Amino acid sequence: MRSSWADSVANADNSAFATGASASTISNNAANTAPRPGRPAYVPPHLRNRPASSEPLAVPSSADRSFASKLSPGLGVSSGGSQWGSGLSRPGLSNGRGGSGGWGSRNSSWDREANPFTNEDETVDEAAFDGQDNTGINFDAYEDIPVEISGENVPQAVSTFAEIDLGEAVNENVRRCKYVKPTPVQRHAIPILLARRDLMACAQTGSGKTAAFCFPIIGGIMKEPPSQRQRGSRTAYPQALILSPTRELSIQIHEEARKFSYQTGVRVVVAYGGAPINQQLRELERGVDILVATPGRLVDLLERARVSLQNIRYLALDEADRMLDMGFEPQIRRIVEQMDMPERGQRQTMLFSATFPREIQRLASDFLYNYIFLAVGRVGSSTDLILQRVEFVLDSDKRSHLMDLIHAQRVNGAHGKQALTLVFVETKKGADSLEHWLCINGFPATSIHGDRTQQEREQALRSFKSGATPILVATDVAARGLDIPHVAHVINFDLPNDIDDYVHRIGRTGRAGKSGLATAFFNENNSSLARPLAELMQEANQEVPQWLSQYAVTRSSYGGRNRRSGGARFGGRDFRRDSSTRGGGGGDYYGGVGGYGSGAYGASSGYGGGNPGLTSAWD
DNA sequence: AAAAAAC
CATH class of the missing domain: 3.40.50.300 (P-loop containing nucleotide triphosphate hydrolases)
Structure with missing residues (x-):
């Protein structure tokens, strides 16, 4: 099962975790609202969302009102109950308590809010993923994260969720999510946003x-107050x-x-x-x-x-x-x-x-x-729960080299289970053919890319997450944002042309404070990436192969779109600050893989990106 | 040049 952030601190266990997100449960709201025991009678669609005209408007009893005010004290919701009788359904409020009593039992029972905290997809054998090295999470490192803020009248950051009191209902959800303490971006961003600033x-x-x-x-x-919905619209x-x-x-x-x-x-x-x-x-x-x-x-x-x-x-x-x-x-x-x-x-x-x-x-x-x-920015300055490696591999050698890596991975897999390996390729065709090749060579692989049907895409993601097919071949469709727990190894079978894409891709591993490995296959075709890649790895205190440094000096065009400025500084920069200086140099922000999230720097210095069970909220 | 994103 999941462990909380607090747990992971206590146990120094940053490997056991699960995401709450699952493609199947999200995309399938109908299933979530399917009849279940004890549920009031089905209301056909054409009768939904209509105030029962022959009945008085739903007015909450005083008990219900107090319930509502308990849900969101001081937020004005408590007095809003009667507004919701007019066709705008607020299923959460109406069904908050087990579905009986309150307004929900009258006109909103059909859309009882499914509990998003029960994850039907969570059939993963979490134990199989346990037992990785645990280094503990050092919350002091939390305070050391460099932060750059610019703009007028910046609101003060907070350091606890208690300071971000959004009402009891939200507070309860924070607890259910097992968030103990806001992350650095949350500490700063939430007050800014609550102050209604862009x-x-x-x-x-x-x-x-x-x-x-x-x-x-x-x-x-x-x-x-909820916006009124036009009747009949x-x-x-x-x-x-x-x-x-x-x-x-x-x-x-x-x-x-x-x-x-x-x-x-x-x-x-x-x-x-x-x-x-x-x-x-x-x-x-x-x-x-x-x-x-x-x-x-x-x-x-x-x-x-x-x-x-x-x-x-x-x-x-x-x-x-x-x-x-x-x-x-x-x-x-x-x-x-x-x-x-x-x-x-x-x-x-x-x-x-x-x-x-x-x-x-x-x-x-x-x-x-x-x-x-x-x-x-990043935590501290160093080390590497995510190890970034670059290897010179000719296109013709990539498959056999991949096979070697996966074999090694299999040996390392915990509890006889193969660790999850995410393989990025450049093209959809390339993804298909590599998946096929892996499969006929006995490696359980699947793939995700834009030419597959949406069903296939979501199935592939599920199958990968569950470990059924511990190898996922992907295009850049999977490069960003996706929170896939337990990805031990990201392999850039084909490197992207843009260093930012590289940053996002390798950010799929090393999440939640786990160690991660990112291996890139580099060859002549990637010469434009040599310089930014070498710089990036250097900033991350990764070992830059001699040949890559050479490549960066001799083979890459100077400057260019991929060029990063700011050298070793953590890089965050408001372009407004240097817009008075010349155009090209100053400003790309690279906040990418440096920090706690990816683990490259952060994990070892402690912050580790979070914890089991928190992960899915972390992107 | 590729990928993604509507039917």
């Missing part, structure tokens, strides 16, 4: 970014929009957000492509406060007028630098600037990523109003 935040992979923007959004929505008016670059990441964010908002009455819905739209439409019709979406499906919903953005008060872009890169920018701009979303300044905008190139910062500033820049 934010651009850079923090390592696995550093708790999702929670950092979810908690303030949920708290803000709970404070306001099939348009949904979410108050918060969270965009992410891949479907699986949206699924994961949704899963997390559901935990944070459980029994708060705040409804979270996810919408993404590749899955039947009808179920998503039904979820939207039931009411949505927070919409988590990928851009394409959202545009579809906007064009169908099934979603309007006119009530958006919170906009969050996860993996914001990816969302604003060449492939995504027009679509994002369209959603943010050319639909009916309130302008910047009229909404609160929050951008999060582990990497933030300065030119992307410049683009992003279009969306922001008087924002605060926050960079949470």
Whole structure:
């Protein structure tokens, strides 16, 4: 079972953990609301969301009111009960107590809120993953993380969750998530967001970014009366929009957000492509406060007028630098600037990523109003629970070399189970053929890439997480944000062309304070990456092979997009600060793999990225 | 040049 952060401190056990996220449970809300024992009678869809016209409006009894006020003292929700009788369902509040009594038993029983803390997917044999080296988590290192903050009137950071009191319901969810102490990015970002300031935040992979923007959004929505829903309108008016670059990441964010908002009455819905739209439409019709979406499906919903953005008060872009890169920018701009979303300044905008190139910062500033820049850097200066290795491997030798690595991995697997190995390749075809080759050579592998069906993608992720196929061949679809516990080894079979992608990829391992290994196959084709890679590894106190250093000097073009500035400093930099200086040098932010999350520096210096059971909230 | 993201 999971252990809490506190447990992991006490036990110095940073290996046993489980994520709460599971593709199947998230994407399958219908299943979650399936009939269960003791549940009131089924209400057909056409009768849902209608106040029973022949009956008086649902007015909570005084007992129920006090329950509501217990849920969110001082947040104004307690007095809002009667507002919710008018067609806007607040299933959490109405069904908070076991589903009987209260308003839920009358008109909302059909949408009893499934408990997001029960993970049907958690069939993984956790014990099989135990027993890795435990170095303990040193919370003192926590205080040493370099932080750069710029902007006007920056709110004070907090150091405990008690200081971020968002009401008893949310506090209870914090406890259920086993969060003991906010992570550095949470300590700074949450007060900034609660002060209603726009934010651009850079923090390592696995550093708790999702929670950092979810908690303030949920708290803000709970404070306001729920927006009235037009009767008869099939348009949904979410108050918060969270965009992410891949479907699986949206699924994961949704899963997390559901935990944070459980029994708060705040409804979270996810919408993404590749899955039947009808179920998503039904979820939207039931009411949505927070919409988590990928851009394409959202545009579809906007064009169908099934979603309007006119009530958006919170906009969050996860993996914001990816969302604003060449492939995504027009679509994002369209959603943010050319639909009916309130302008910047009229909404609160929050951008999060582990990497933030300065030119992307410049683009992003279009969306922001008087924002605060926050960079949470690495812990301490050194060592390596994640070992980064680079090996010179010709394309023709890659497969046999991979086989050697996996063999070694198998030997090292705990309890006879093979440790999870995530293999990144450059192309979808390459992923297919490598998966096939691995399989016919007796290695249980699966793959995830954009040409597979959504079902196949989610199945692959499940099968990998469960250990059924401990090798996952992936394109960059899996490079960002995904919280896959127990990944012991990330292999860059093909290196990416962009160092930021490398940073995100290797951030899939070394999570939650576990040790991790990242191996890259480098050859002539990757010469443009030599210099940034060598610099990155040096910053991470990794051993840089002599030949790579040579390569960096002699074979890579000077400067260029991949060039990082700032040398050994931890790198976080607000582009506004050096916009007066010349253009090229100053500013990419690299917050990436350096810190606690990936473990490269952090884990050994203690902070370790967290703990078992916390992990899934950590990106 | 590739990947991702709607039907």
